[in-house]
Amino acid sequence: MKILASYNIKGGVGKTATAVNIAHLAARDGRRVLLWDLDPQAAASFLLRVRPRVKGGGAALIKGSRDLDAAIKGTDFERLDLLPADFTYRNLDLILDATKKPTQRLARLLRPLAAEYDLVVLDCPPGISLLSESVRLTSCRNSSPASMGTGRRCWRSAP
């Protein structure tokens, strides 16, 4: 299972569009894909028509009292599943900070899904935080849309 994160410090640069489109294309090409909408704005969840609500909120998922597996929703696209956003994700930094080894937490939560998915795409909120540090350590590749001075968009990939 590969983990790919769509991340940028800035908002409005196309992170969600990138994440959703990459996830959709990978599923269309035959990969089993999970898109995790980590952004409390829930744009990816809305795009895929899934209500942005996780039972127990972000705390239940991050602390492990609710399995990730139980919160996953199928989308209208074959092989593409979504872990929807929740408004409580605005406090993910605080929730992560309260756990042991917070930067390794996301990777640990995703590990049981390794047999079920070929690719996990993380749609991250903007900013520099404990969550972004955890995402950086979890993902094998970050796809980071960057806003250029000319207004054109380009892509920068970091291992």
Add this chain to the structure above:
Amino acid sequence: MLTGEDGRSSVDVVRAGLAPRFSLALSGRSRTLRQTWLDTFDWRLYQARFTLEHRTASGLSDYLLSSGNGEQLTVSARSVRWPGMAGALPPGPLRDRLAGLAWVRALLPVARATSTVRQLRVLNDDLKTIALLTVTQLAVPGPGAAPPQARLLVTAIRGYQAQTGWIIRALTETAGLVPATCSALETALAAAGRRPGDYTGKVDLQLTAAMPARRAVTEVLLQLADTLQANVPGTIRDTDTEFLHDLRVAVRRTRSALKLCGDALTAGTQQRYAGEFKWLGDITTPVRDLDVYLLGYDQSADGLLAATAAELAPFHAHLCRQRETERAALVRALRSRRFAGLMAAWRRDLGSQAAPRRGPAAGQLAAGRIHRAYRRVLGPGSRIGPGSPPESLHDLRKRCKELRYLLEFFASLHDPAIHRQAVRDLKGLQDCLGEYQDCQVQLHELRMFARQMRTDRRVPATALLAMGELAGQLGQRETEARSEFAGRFADFASAANQQRFQALTAGARA
């Protein structure tokens, strides 16, 4: 899977059943699918709760292997001819899984249907798909076929299982659909006048202890005649090696039934047919012996240490040539008037076996014959020691087969638990004796093949050397089987097993 009460299901009925909570959206255009279900002759996939379906439509030719627990594997393949082996499909997980299920048996079409398939999406207020509905209008070809039957498959979308439960309740309670009681395969088979699992190589009879022995023996022999004749077309066409094997087993069982219980039939039946069934058994032996060689060939070649598989290849070619020659003779015999006459007369005679006014009951006959057959294994077996000649083990193997067949014929008269355990211990002994004799026969034949091949100048000396290594393998297996005999026989002759046989043969007359 739900089906309409009137045999039809329409989009309108479904839409009305789900409104106002959910709406429906069509997903693409309806399409016509031609479906062919495949299985082995002895229903190995069905017995393992698998179905293999070949779906064709314009631009589509897919094989779908699905299991009862929801596992599904697919592969696309065109121009595969059936009957054929699983290896005819493209490499991949489906082929690997199928090869394990089908073993050495060929896959053959067992049912066909044409379906009109339409997919619908059930949407919630957010227009999100929460379940998929597949409406299939199944039409089975053939005269007298039932009218098309509509089937509706509800597939839950992950995370919306609760809503799917509501949808199923709404469709059954409001729309009047009823849960399907049989699969599409079973529907297609029923329309063709068949049922899954309608062939088994095993003796499968419900006898009663009180029924006249003659009737019981006749029923056994009639079922064996059915099995024998069911395997003739597959043997002639050489669909796979197991048609001949099952045919041979049916012949052997017939001969044993005639020998051990033939006196329960009308006078002269035993004498009239014993010779003819021996002929039938004999003409099948050469091909089966070669089949055993060829089925184990890859394993033998893999076990070579000094020689290589390539050096052994001329031996494989020789076996294939021999098999073609022997098979031609077998096919001639199975198409002969002698064989047709034998089976016609045999069925006629079995059909005219009137139950006698006086005579033993089936329970009494079974107990007596099993008791005698058991003593014939126990006595000679206990006298076999390390220095006993091979013939004593061969004879014991024959007596074991007779006992096994009697247990199979009269299985329905026995307590299933005691019967199962008794057969298990006997089977352990038979496996050991079988391995010992198979190795001896194969060694004997290997020497014969080597002599035949030596006269062919094209055969290199390395092939004969590789065959020598095969002889070494066989010799080692033979020694191992011989050393295992004492332990296996001790299990069979144990006090616990003796008690089981006493229970099975209670009331037997010596």
